[in-house]
Amino acid sequence: MTARGIFNLWGDIIRSYRQVGSLRWLVLGIVVGILSGLLAVAFFAAVEFGKFMLLHKFSGMSLPAPAGEEIFHGAPGALRPWLIPIFTTITGLVTGWLVNKYIPETTSGGTDGTDATIKCFHQGAGLFRPIVPIIKGLTSVFTIASGGSAGREGPITQMGAGIGSWLAQKLGLSAKERRILLLSGAAGGLGAIFRAPLGGALTAIEVIYREDFEAEAVLPSVLSSVVAYSIFTFFYGTDPIFGIPHFSFHDPRELIFYTALAFACALAGWLYVRTFRFIKFSVFARLTDRVGLMWATAFGGLCMGLFGMFFPEVLAGGYGWLEMSIMGELPIMMMLTIVVGKTLATSVTIGSGMSGGMFAPALFVGGMTGGIVGQVAGKYYPDIVTQPGGYVLVGMAAFFAGVAKAPIGPLIMVCELTQGYGLLAPLMLASALCIVLGRSFSLYEHQVDNKFESPAHIEDATINILEQMKVGEHYIPGRVTTLEEGTTLKALTDIIANTNELYFPVKSEEGHISGILTIHNVRNVLFNQDLFDLILTKDLATKPAVLTCEDDLYTALLKFVDTDYGQIPVVSQDDPDTIIGIINREDVFRAYADSIRELGNEE
Incomplete structure (x- = not known):
């Protein structure tokens, strides 16, 4: 080349x-x-x-x-x-x-x-x-x-x-x-x-x-x-974190115990989050206000060190203890003690202001909780629960799904850690249940519900923004030229010639708004004098459309899209046949653009 x-x-x-x-x-x-x-x-x-x-x-x-x-x-x-x-x-x-x-x-x-x-x-x-x-x-x-x-x-x-x-x-x-x-x-x-x-x-x-x-x-x-x-x-190397055997789900009756696991993880998750928030805000936040951040984190480090000195199972990440739990090498009371100890130790460490993640400790606590359920179920129903270690893995994913509201990622992670999808069904069930049961609490303080709640997606929140604004704030009040259904084309040409309006509300003999006349509808016959006395306004009008001051701009936008009108009359809230003004399609677009600009400046 x-x-x-x-x-x-x-x-x-x-x-x-x-x-x-x-x-x-x-x-x-x-x-x-x-x-x-x-x-x-x-x-x-x-x-x-x-x-x-x-x-x-x-x-x-x-x-x-x-x-x-x-x-x-x-x-x-x-x-x-x-x-x-x-x-x-x-x-x-x-x-x-x-x-x-x-x-x-x-x-x-x-x-x-x-x-x-x-x-x-x-x-x-x-x-x-x-x-x-x-x-x-x-x-x-x-x-x-x-x-x-x-x-x-x-x-x-x-x-x-x-x-x-x-x-x-x-x-x-x-x-x-x-x-x-x-x-x-x-x-x-x-x-x-x-x-x-x-x-x-x-x-x-x-x-x-x-x-x-x-x-x-x-x-x-x-x-x-x-x-x-x-x-x-x-x-x-490509070896997964845990050196564990292959786990699989083969007995539908076992879903009963995985359901119990979900309830146990939801309870443990609630305690985990509540304990962390209490220690962070009620203990160390107040201590920081009194003595400063440096001494508060030093005190947190001291408490953590003393705790770990006598109870080494809570030190560092603890994945080694998790692997032992998966292999069935930890007794039930030991796992229960570790769940409580790890919750307290993590709350003291991170809550005091020291650096580190809550992700791994959450998996640790969830895994131990699953291990407890698995061993209890395996002890009393050994013919159904043949692999109690699998409950540790499911507990990890379900617990984190509940406290972090992230069901898919942790579920896939566990499948990748086990290098198989043998536990997919119980993983999905337990994770879904934990999210439902844990909907009232969240580990992460800055999570938002969805995109419409996020400042990052202000420009995507068209509907939310328009729903917050009323027609009464953006319409043009005043007299609007109104036509009668019986108005002839000849009279109509005179009216159009003496106004700059392009859309005209039409009223019936009873005074009800029965349609909208647009210049576009009249254009083809406007200069045909042979039809001046034959065509009436009601023959040219199209379907009616009105708004009130209490309607939001999203409702107005939908009506503009549905009718393709450029203007819609605004009527009184008390009398739907009394026209008090008009709103232009451009007024809706301008209100939306101004709101986006203001929110963007605030961001």
């Missing part, structure tokens, strides 16, 4: 990128996936190395690790559990100082990094200051590595979203495009860290709403997640 041919080909590619939306998102999704995948690789290595050094070597703690995550090996050091509260307290102290000095706005960012991303999508126009995910990422590494009860998923979501936002700003993209890349980066981080590309992508686009999902972000999010996952597995 000649140099000129290469130049022309490159020009075609550039034009396609600029003009073909799907190709553009394909390119951007891949780029974001590469960056978020590399970030996930570094973040995972930092967290695991930090845990290996601080908990395993220095503190001498031998915590179980899932089969797919133990990347550092070595004999534990001398047992020094008293180091754990020292590590967590220092981490809390440094975290509070860094946040208070450099990113104080994040103290109202919500539950965790995932919630901060949700807030940025809805309220921040997709703009993340680069320093925010940097500081949150670094402090999360030390929080988890020192033993804080937090997960990697929240921080990597925020860091991936920060990459998407940064790239969008560098490319000068619009607010809508920034938001889409924000979700794409979050999807890349989740897909990589969970080794679940489809589940990560779907979770990112649905967790921002309680009853909806961001359809426009599907393509770049899936691409980003797949690319990030591929990069992550290039370094760490």
